[in-house]
Amino acid sequence: xxxxxxxxxxxxxxxxxxxxxxxxxxxxxxxxxxxxxxxxxxxxxxxxxxxxxxxxxxxxxxxxxxxxxxxxxxxxxxxxxxxxxxxxxxx
Amino acid sequence: xxxxxxxxxxxxxxxxxxxxxxxxxxxxxxxxxxxxxxxxxxxxxxxxxxxxxxxxxxxxxxxxxxxxxxxxxxxxxxxxxxxxxxxxxxxxxxxxxxxxxxxxxxxxxxxxxxxxxxxxxxxxxxxxxxxxxxxxxxxxxxxxxxxxxxxxxxxxxxxxxxxxxxxxxxxxxxxxxxxxxxxxxxxxxxxxxxxxxxxxxxxxxxxxxxxxxxxxxxxxxxxxxxxxxxxxxxxxxxxxxxxxxxxxxxxxxxxxxxxxxxxxxxxxxxxxxxxxxxxxxxxxxxxxxxxxxxxxxxxxxxxxxxxxxxxxxxxxxxxxxxxxxxxxxxxxxxxxxxxxxxxxxxxxxxxxxxxxxxxxxxxxxxxxxxxxxxxxxxxxxxx
Numbered sequence: 349x350x351x352x353x354x355x356x357x358x359x360x361x362x363x364x365x366x367x368x369x370x371x372x373x374x375x376x377x378x379x380x381x382x383x384x385x386x387x388x389x390x391x392x393x394x395x396x397x398x399x400x401x402x403x404x405x406x407x408x409x410x411x412x413x414x415x416x417x418x419x420x421x422x423x424x425x426x427x428x429x430x431x432x433x434x435x436x437x438x439x
Numbered sequence: 440x441x442x443x444x445x446x447x448x449x450x451x452x453x454x455x456x457x458x459x460x461x462x463x464x465x466x467x468x469x470x471x472x473x474x475x476x477x478x479x480x481x482x483x484x485x486x487x488x489x490x491x492x493x494x495x496x497x498x499x500x501x502x503x504x505x506x507x508x509x510x511x512x513x514x515x516x517x518x519x520x521x522x523x524x525x526x527x528x529x530x531x532x533x534x535x536x537x538x539x540x541x542x543x544x545x546x547x548x549x550x551x552x553x554x555x556x557x558x559x560x561x562x563x564x565x566x567x568x569x570x571x572x573x574x575x576x577x578x579x580x581x582x583x584x585x586x587x588x589x590x591x592x593x594x595x596x597x598x599x600x601x602x603x604x605x606x607x608x609x610x611x612x613x614x615x616x617x618x619x620x621x622x623x624x625x626x627x628x629x630x631x632x633x634x635x636x637x638x639x640x641x642x643x644x645x646x647x648x649x650x651x652x653x654x655x656x657x658x659x660x661x662x663x664x665x666x667x668x669x670x671x672x673x674x675x676x677x678x679x680x681x682x683x684x685x686x687x688x689x690x691x692x693x694x695x696x697x698x699x700x701x702x703x704x705x706x707x708x709x710x711x712x713x714x715x716x717x718x719x720x721x722x723x724x725x726x727x728x729x730x731x732x733x734x735x736x737x738x739x740x741x742x743x744x745x746x747x748x749x750x751x752x753x754x755x756x757x758x759x760x761x762x763x764x765x766x767x768x769x770x771x772x773x774x775x776x777x778x779x780x781x782x783x784x785x786x787x788x789x790x791x792x793x794x795x796x797x798x799x800x801x802x803x804x805x806x807x808x809x810x811x812x813x814x815x816x817x818x819x820x821x822x
Contacts (some may be wrong), residue, residue: 360558360597360625362533368455368503369621375533377558377599379624380457434672 349400349424355436356396363391374435381435391425394436400427453695453742455503456732459532460700460711461492463520470576471564472808473603473638475808476512478712485668486703489519491723493526495701498728500530504699507532510711512703515542515769520599521554528555535560537601537684540582548587550596550806558598559591564736566614570607576812578726585622587786592623604631604655605645605799607805612655624673629659631680635712639770644808682729682791683810686756687763687779694741694765699732707731709738714767716775722790741765748776750784 353421357363363377374381383391388408393403403426404420411419430436474646477483487495493802496507514520515538527534540561551559556691563584564571571581574742591598600619604612612629619627629651632638632645647655657678666673681688689690691698691710700708705722718740721731733736741744742756751762762768771780771790780787808814 358579358597358644362557363533364505366503367506373505375505376558377534378508380533380776399535421577434674 349428351401352399353438355394355395355403355427355431357394358435358437359390363388367374370394382399386422386427387430391424391436397435400424442461444449449502450767453738454697454732456499456697456699458508458698459496459499459504459505459576460508460510460698461495461514461523462510462512462700462711463492463514463517463523464703466516466560467511467513467539467811468516468577468809469513469539469580470812471545471603472574472641472805472810473605473632474811475633475636475638475711476522476796477636477712478640478819479816480512481813482820483702483704486517487701487723489522491705492523494520495705495723495728496527496530496532499699499701500527500532500583502642502729502732502764505531505533506535508521508537510537511649513539514544515547516561521547521550521673524551524556525554526577527555533557538562538576539580540584541577543587543590545706546592548590548791552596553619556596559596560601561588561591562603563588563615563618564603565608566611566618570611570805574605574607576810588624599626599667600629604624604629607645608645609647609655612658613662616659619664620671622661626674626676628676628678629655630678634681635766635770637716641808642794643798643801644803646680646682646795646803648799649683649795652679673700681764681767681781684781685783687759687760687767687781690764690767691781693761695732695738696742696761699728707735707737708765709741713739714771715766718775736771746776748778748800750782750786751778754784805817 360398366373372383374383382405392405402425407423408416463760465476465483502721514536517812535558536556560592564575569682572578602615634642638645650688656677659675676766695709698710700711701723702708705724706720707716707723708720712718718737720733720737747757747762751757763781765775767781768777768779769775772787772801777787778785780790782788
């Protein structure tokens, strides 16, 4: 994956924390994806400015346990999957 | 990251309603022969006020509802729609406007945008004005819809187009999808009409043949491949009519499981069709939503599986389809507790076969269907 790629949520979609469900959800026309903790953490950081490297830097600061290599692989796999599903886009 | 598993234990503790469908009004400038509104909608007079709707929205949101559909009738008929959208958005709902497009203009699109509306779904009746006019009872609606779809897209909304399919327009599906692609839809619901309300009344004149259905599905699949090859991101959702299925749909994800409708007069329903059932539904004027959702007899009536008849009771698939649709069971068998006759394990499945047979022998043209309007509805109010 190109590490300078900048992802953002698909236009018109919205990520928000749902108190009643105790998780982040991704809202889109007439539907909802219920996210697990790591997916919520990654998507929260997609601000349209951070590239993949900066995203992983920030995740490492917040979750220092997993080795960087392992985290990079997981995050890239997730981003690819989310892009394939149309949740996120890049320029 | 997947959809929430829909559990159906013996003694379920109901989860929160995640979806609220706010049917703001039964008033509508169109007269679609497949409308899902009740046949006797004309008997409903007093709509909830703006303040009452604000209160419904606050209660539902506090319970955990997050997806909100403004529907009807035609929700744009309500002058307070912008105010309702603004309050809903402030509360954190994802707001969907489900509209015919009539009553929309650029000023209103802007005002709704300002209010925070997230998404507009516009319905189209056909690819051409003639069939659209006949099925919706309005000669000018089609052109107006196309103009509004372009304006919605230009305003930057995600746009879902909804096309209700039936025997009189399903053969145009190639042109319909081409039109939706040209309009720039993000997604298209190609939904064979669900046979409730006015569609049930017109059932024999609406149900397509199996050949029509198979051809339409094949065309849709070719379009999916073509769009993918072009890199055009327009999802196509094809919904077959229940009457050609052999297993029932998991109606509303289970009765009182994730979905509730508030009707124009404040009645709270597990789906927008449920008021045809021989039971009473509390209204938001009488009780708090919380009490209705968790404690009312109506919402508890078909939760879980204690109520299930044979063959559902012992069926391995009962957690998947929850016995199907209660309204369909009632409409076809007169017994709301029966297995949905769509299931080919149902002892009543012959009713579905008979309905297909009846439809095959129906020669009515599209303009001979009964249109949904106040005059026709009054006939059902008297019954």
